[in-house]
Amino acid sequence: MLFVICGGVWAVYPVVFSISIFCGMFHCTVTALLSIFTIASYCLASFKSAGAPPGIRWGSYPMVGKNDLENYTFCTYCSKPKPPRAHHCRSCKTCVIDMDHHCRNCVGASNHQAFVIFLISVVTSCSYAAIMTIYASYLIWPPLEFPNVSSYGQMGSKKVLMEIITSVASSAFFLSARGIILVYLAFASLSVNAGIAVLLCQQLSLIYEGNTYLSHISSPTDIHGEKGLRNLVRFFGCPYPLSRLLLGYTNTGKSQNNSGSKLL
Ligand SMILES: [Zn+2]
Ligand SMILES: [Zn+2]
Known part of the structure; x- marks a missing residue:
């Protein structure tokens, strides 16, 4: 290097x-x-940090409110509830929200x-x-030297x-x-x-x-969040005027397409 x-x-x-x-x-x-x-x-x-799940009270019914653990699964490695969209990383020995992959450090929701x-x-x-x-x-x-430059016209x-x-x-x-x-x-x-x-x-x-x-x-066919340009704008945290411009542009395109199809 x-x-x-x-x-x-x-x-x-x-x-x-x-x-x-x-x-x-x-x-x-x-x-x-x-x-x-x-x-x-x-x-x-x-x-x-890649984004550890927030601490949550769990146990018997009085401790856990109704629907508090909805869509949660149980992580046997951490021995505690695992939120939706979280994966357990065996290298980091913890669950990570929106884990993408692990290389040197985990890549998840925060980084x-x-x-x-x-x-x-x-x-x-x-x-x-x-x-x-x-x-x-x-x-x-x-x-550069081109000795046969005069005969280039006859050559293929x-x-x-x-x-x-x-x-x-x-x-x-x-x-x-x-x-x-x-x-x-x-x-x-x-x-x-x-x-x-x-x-x-x-x-x-x-x-x-x-x-x-x-x-x-x-699960290649599942969509785990928002889709399309809206998700890219949210991911990069574009400032409001830019996101409004980008999303407004796509919405205008969609509405024009819709009105076009209605006319047809
Ligand atoms: Zn875990
Ligand atoms: Zn990791």
Whole structure:
């Protein structure tokens, strides 16, 4: 990890600053903001409690009010009632509300939002790193040679493509150490980005469906909460004007569709 950070700073910064001071300062600001955002969301997702169920009085009839334990089941590990939408985590040895999964820390109702924001910031950071490393590689890449460029008109597209690939591959032998590290970082950030982006899409689609990963596995057809854009807006705690705009827009779309179908 330290190699990637130091390599990235050493390989990209001199190239970006060579374009202009403004580009360099802009790059410094963006990387600092993305780093702070990623580290802060990682710490929140890793160290915040996942969401233990609230303590509830239980026992014989006089202690428990009517309907107090409605839809509750009994957790044999904790030896106490388990609320609906809670799962017992054997690693944490406790029940967790809306448990999604366990990796280092449990991800549940309290830190699920931080986990998804962490995934978004990783995807954004990796995309930015990939763009900057590819752009810096392009700037310092050795000049390409095309010996048969005059006969490209008579050659097929396959042959032209092969000529270009051969020219790029042969020029890569003259790459400097900085260029080699840039190419490595570009491939590394693209591959990490692909993996995390798949995970993020899965998480967003589960939230859209009103489900968690564990609930989805245990009962794929059940919906455990609100569904659709409304659930995404609630999940991210969008400020009122934005949520009103998003939900108002979808409601308008729905009402227009309804009025359209009535007319038909
Ligand atoms: Zn339990
Ligand atoms: Zn756990």
